[in-house]
Amino acid sequence: MTYCVGLLLNAGIVMLSDTRTNAGLDNISTYRKMFTFEDPGERVIAIMTAGSLSVTQTVIARLNDAIEDPEDESSILRVPSMLKVAETVGAMLSDVSFEVSSKMDRMNQGASASMIVAGQRRGGPMRMFLIYPEGNFIEATEDTPYLQIGEHKYGKPILDRVITVETSLDEAEKAVLLSMDSTLRSNLSVGMPLDFTVIEEGTFRIARTRRIEAQDEGFARMSHAWSDALREAFQRIERL
Amino acid sequence: MTYCVGLLLNAGIVMLSDTRTNAGLDNISTYRKMFTFEDPGERVIAIMTAGSLSVTQTVIARLNDAIEDPEDESSILRVPSMLKVAETVGAMLSDVSFEVSSKMDRMNQGASASMIVAGQRRGGPMRMFLIYPEGNFIEATEDTPYLQIGEHKYGKPILDRVITVETSLDEAEKAVLLSMDSTLRSNLSVGMPLDFTVIEEGTFRIARTRRIEAQDEGFARMSHAWSDALREAFQRIERL
Numbered sequence: 001m002t003y004c005v006g007l008l009l010n011a012g013i014v015m016l017s018d019t020r021t022n023a024g025l026d027n028i029s030t031y032r033k034m035f036t037f038e039d040p041g042e043r044v045i046a047i048m049t050a051g052s053l054s055v056t057q058t059v060i061a062r063l064n065d066a067i068e069d070p071e072d073e074s075s076i077l078r079v080p081s082m083l084k085v086a087e088t089v090g091a092m093l094s095d096v097s098f099e100v101s102s103k104m105d106r107m108n109q110g111a112s113a114s115m116i117v118a119g120q121r122r123g124g125p126m127r128m129f130l131i132y133p134e135g136n137f138i139e140a141t142e143d144t145p146y147l148q149i150g151e152h153k154y155g156k157p158i159l160d161r162v163i164t165v166e167t168s169l170d171e172a173e174k175a176v177l178l179s180m181d182s183t184l185r186s187n188l189s190v191g192m193p194l195d196f197t198v199i200e201e202g203t204f205r206i207a208r209t210r211r212i213e214a215q216d217e218g219f220a221r222m223s224h225a226w227s228d229a230l231r232e233a234f235q236r237i238e239r240l
Numbered sequence: 241m242t243y244c245v246g247l248l249l250n251a252g253i254v255m256l257s258d259t260r261t262n263a264g265l266d267n268i269s270t271y272r273k274m275f276t277f278e279d280p281g282e283r284v285i286a287i288m289t290a291g292s293l294s295v296t297q298t299v300i301a302r303l304n305d306a307i308e309d310p311e312d313e314s315s316i317l318r319v320p321s322m323l324k325v326a327e328t329v330g331a332m333l334s335d336v337s338f339e340v341s342s343k344m345d346r347m348n349q350g351a352s353a354s355m356i357v358a359g360q361r362r363g364g365p366m367r368m369f370l371i372y373p374e375g376n377f378i379e380a381t382e383d384t385p386y387l388q389i390g391e392h393k394y395g396k397p398i399l400d401r402v403i404t405v406e407t408s409l410d411e412a413e414k415a416v417l418l419s420m421d422s423t424l425r426s427n428l429s430v431g432m433p434l435d436f437t438v439i440e441e442g443t444f445r446i447a448r449t450r451r452i453e454a455q456d457e458g459f460a461r462m463s464h465a466w467s468d469a470l471r472e473a474f475q476r477i478e479r480l
Contacts, residue, residue: 237465
């Protein structure tokens with residue numbers, strides 16, 4: 001399992017992913033699920049992945065191949081818009097899923113993945129897309145400024161309560177970390193370390209990117225403070 | 241969908257269920273999912289149900305038939321222990337699921353249900369069981385003093401943080417209502433009104449049972465207060 005969450009705010013884009021992958025409970029590994037692509041000052045794209053690692057690694061590798069080939073018109077750093085980026089990633093995901101699944105069909109198994117793709121090119125607005133395993137996608141809007149993939153339920157209540165498009169990047173950072181904290185507590189298949197990325201509006205580059213390790217003291221402190229704050233808030237609520 | 245939660249505490253048993261059932265999003269109804277059985281001063285049992293209404297209604301009807309037949313040794317008000325109660329309900333659930341599913345198999349469909357069964361008989365401890373669709377079951381313990389059926393994820397974080405076997409019945413009432421509140425907000429297929437039941441340890445009767453209607457002002461007030469408290473707590477948390 002996986003938990004990735006992306007926020008599309010007026011001030012910028014905030015993305016957070018975990019790194020745990022597992023093939024059965026007895027085979028657990030750490031793999032990066034956050035990938036960034038930059039033509040600094042011109043275009044910035046961040047992609048988070050959930051699902052079959054054989055599918056997502058192949059998609060990311062092919063996206064990189066296309067970027068490195070100066071003749072390749074389908075490079076996500078050169079296609080004309082963020083919508084085209086989403087279409088390119090969606091088509092690649094659909095192709096790779098189909099290739100991998102046709103092999104796995106023989107064993108009555110399947111492989112699929114989903115992705116969050118977000119970014120901004122010079123001359124266009126910031127956009128964020130959730131790409132389904134079939135390659136089609138939906139987009140974050142003012143009404144629903146966040147997208148999640150993987151184990152989304154435990155971390156949703158906090159986002160519903162505090163996130164609007166007006167939320168500042170600092171507040172947004174707290175919100176995604178607390179959303180992740182609730183998920184980490186409840187689902188063993190979501191695990192540290194975390195990858196955190198911020199893109200500020202109109203800069204066309206990664207503003208901050210950071211790996212938060214399992215032993216990160218700041219994150220542990222935030223997690224304890226949130227537990228204490230919840231318990232205190234609970235005490236103050238009056239009975240029915 | 242459904243959300244039912246039961247707590248097995250030193251002081252007693254607290255149970256809360258929603259009432260929404262749906263056959264597709266365009267066919268939504270209200271049905272009771274909380275059923276109580278009493279031989280006051282001797283035995284008390286509460287059952288909450290999730291899953292196919294055709295299965296759960298039949299199980300409850302047959303349990304009632306057995307209770308009304310003075311010759312029927314399988315009456316849950318007469319079998320010798322709470323473990324036997326769980327076994328009786330489990331066997332009934334398994335039988336009914338099988339009967340209904342054999343009809344539905346012809347249409348490539350299935351029907352299943354799960355239940356939480358809790359109570360106390362004179363001479364025995366309080367016990368609470370989660371009965372799976374296949375009829376087997378697990379039991380609440382000191383380490384894990386709560387059981388959930390249906391849409392359990394949204395409402396789990398608050399329970400994990402505040403419930404232990406030492407929790408008072410008043411605090412437990414708040415906790416299950418706030419757990420339900422988070423679920424109601426996030427899953428449209430869980431809906432008001434709610435049914436709430438308390439059994440106090442060693443009394444062998446229902447202490448309180450109450451239906452909380454959609455327009456209940458106390459519940460709305462609690463829900464708003466909790467939202468405000470969460471937002472305040474969020475504000476007070478320091479950034480990483």
